[in-house]
Amino acid sequence: MNRLQLRSLYTGALLLLCLVLGGGTQKGLPTVFALELLALPLAFDLAVRRSPRPGFDWPVYALTGLIALCFVIQFVPGLPSASRDPGRTLDSLVYVAFALTLFFAFGRLEPAERNRMIPWFLTGVILNIALALTQFAASRGLAIELFPYTLGAGFFANANHFSSLLYAAIPFIIYQFDAIDRLPLASLALLVIVFVEFAAGSTAGIFLSLGCAMVSIAIIGRVRPFIRSALLGIVVLGAIGLAANPGNVLNVEVDDPLDRPQIALTTLAALQKNLPFGSGYGTFDIVYPSAETDTAISREFINHAHNEPLELVLEGGIPAALAILAYLLLLAWRLPAARQSQFSMAALCSIGFILIHCLVDYPLRSAALVVVFALLNAIYFAPALVTPTSRRRGRGSGVRGALGQLSIRH
Numbered sequence: 001m002n003r004l005q006l007r008s009l010y011t012g013a014l015l016l017l018c019l020v021l022g023g024g025t026q027k028g029l030p031t032v033f034a035l036e037l038l039a040l041p042l043a044f045d046l047a048v049r050r051s052p053r054p055g056f057d058w059p060v061y062a063l064t065g066l067i068a069l070c071f072v073i074q075f076v077p078g079l080p081s082a083s084r085d086p087g088r089t090l091d092s093l094v095y096v097a098f099a100l101t102l103f104f105a106f107g108r109l110e111p112a113e114r115n116r117m118i119p120w121f122l123t124g125v126i127l128n129i130a131l132a133l134t135q136f137a138a139s140r141g142l143a144i145e146l147f148p149y150t151l152g153a154g155f156f157a158n159a160n161h162f163s164s165l166l167y168a169a170i171p172f173i174i175y176q177f178d179a180i181d182r183l184p185l186a187s188l189a190l191l192v193i194v195f196v197e198f199a200a201g202s203t204a205g206i207f208l209s210l211g212c213a214m215v216s217i218a219i220i221g222r223v224r225p226f227i228r229s230a231l232l233g234i235v236v237l238g239a240i241g242l243a244a245n246p247g248n249v250l251n252v253e254v255d256d257p258l259d260r261p262q263i264a265l266t267t268l269a270a271l272q273k274n275l276p277f278g279s280g281y282g283t284f285d286i287v288y289p290s291a292e293t294d295t296a297i298s299r300e301f302i303n304h305a306h307n308e309p310l311e312l313v314l315e316g317g318i319p320a321a322l323a324i325l326a327y328l329l330l331l332a333w334r335l336p337a338a339r340q341s342q343f344s345m346a347a348l349c350s351i352g353f354i355l356i357h358c359l360v361d362y363p364l365r366s367a368a369l370v371v372v373f374a375l376l377n378a379i380y381f382a383p384a385l386v387t388p389t390s391r392r393r394g395r396g397s398g399v400r401g402a403l404g405q406l407s408i409r410h
Contacts, residue, residue, distance in 0.1 A: 007045065008113040011105050012120035014038055015371060019124025019165070022367030023156035024149040027091065027282070031148060032367045036098045042105040043097075049108075056107055059333065060381050063326050064100060070319045071096070074280055081317070083280025084287065092281035092315075099370045106378035114382065115343065117375055118172055124368075125169045128154030128162065129196050136199035153200035156366065163205020164363040166193045167353055168372055170209060171216040171346035178221045178342075186217075204360070211235050212353045219349060220342050260306050260360060266291050267305040271314040278317030287314070304365065308358035331380075338380055347379040 017038070021031040055061075071093045074083040083089040106114055132154040144151060153162035170193065177186040190213050197205040217223060218231040270279075270291035279287040285303050305311035312320045331351070338344035354363060354373060363369045 015120045016124050018371040019368045025365045039101045043101045081277035084283050088282030089280045103374035159200040159202040161363050163197050163202040167209040167212040168350040170212045171349040174216045175346040216349045267310045276318045278315045281315045304362045347376045351376045
């Protein structure tokens with residue numbers, strides 16, 4: 001086994017391990033610390049290895065520099081930008097560095113090796129589904145001492161975060177079935193995903209999975225124009241319906257008792273008190289109570305804003321807002337090149353729905369999902385080195401044949 005194969009094997013194995021051990025969201029988890037340590041060899045390899053091919057385009061590195069600056073200014077003593085809790089901000093910096101290390105590690109792989117990360121990803125999804133079904137069938141909850149948190153769904157503590165993993169896989173499942181000219185069979189996989197999310201109790205996950213599937217078919221699949229328009233129209237109407245009447249569609253109860261609009265208003269009030277540089281990354285639960293009014297106090301402990309952009313701007317101020325805006329602009333800037341590759345568009349679909357989930361939750365606070373997010377962005381922003389070719393329309397050899405095409409199709 002040569003160095004390139006060893007690097008690819010280590011990166012894929014770490015991805016799979018993150019999907020098993022990275023499902024918690026609490027601060028200071030030993031499982032997350034272990035994963036961060038396991039990423040150090042990749043960081044060292046990135047530091048010392050010279051790639052024979054170009055890396056990402058310069059705007060990607062510029063955004064990385066902006067993210068680094070967001071943290072640096074919070075460690076300058078005596079400035080109004082100094083964090084209220086440098087220890088927590090340091091923990092956040094290590095976590096972000098971990099995610100960026102995986103992003104660049106995925107991106108620096110050869111195209112064929114990077115594409116082979118998808119089988120590792122799907123293996124992690126299958127393991128999570130298998131455990132979730134076991135949990136559903138068991139008369140009592142399963143307790144595994146290896147994990148320092150309760151497994152709520154699959155290897156995740158939070159059922160909605162587990163659902164994020166499932167619908168992030170949907171575009172690639174559709175991509176695979178379309179590659180072997182068996183797109184209708186993707187509906188079977190979708191039915192399994194929806195059933196598992198129903199068993200896990202994630203109402204939001206069910207609707208997001210259905211929306212993700214329809215958008216993915218419209219964007220990735222070879223379907224007629226009127227079908228594409230119909231699917232996108234259904235998604236738009238469904239989104240409007242959910243926005244107008246959240247938590248009570250088809251008489252379905254909300255997943256949890258949190259009043260998200262009120263949390264958002266309180267977060268905005270705290271945000272205004274901590275402009276222009278924020279309170280410091282990782283300090284949300286410290287500053288949030290100071291902005292609560294008597295009518296806004298909840299019986300539930302509010303540890304996150306359940307809205308990632310709001311929480312990041314509260315903690316990081318205007319620099320964080322600029323970094324978020326720069327990332328969204330970068331996604332749009334990359335779109336013309338990504339449209340030449342259905343594989344890249346599959347990644348964009350998954351990125352988009354994770355970002356939508358970030359508006360009502362905090363999925364990227366789990367190491368499992370932040371690593372998946374790093375992989376998706378590496379696929380999307382990686383330079384296109386292969387000219388797209390016409391699709392094979394012959395019969396494949398099932399899922400194995402589809403996965404094998406990952407190394408040659410872009």
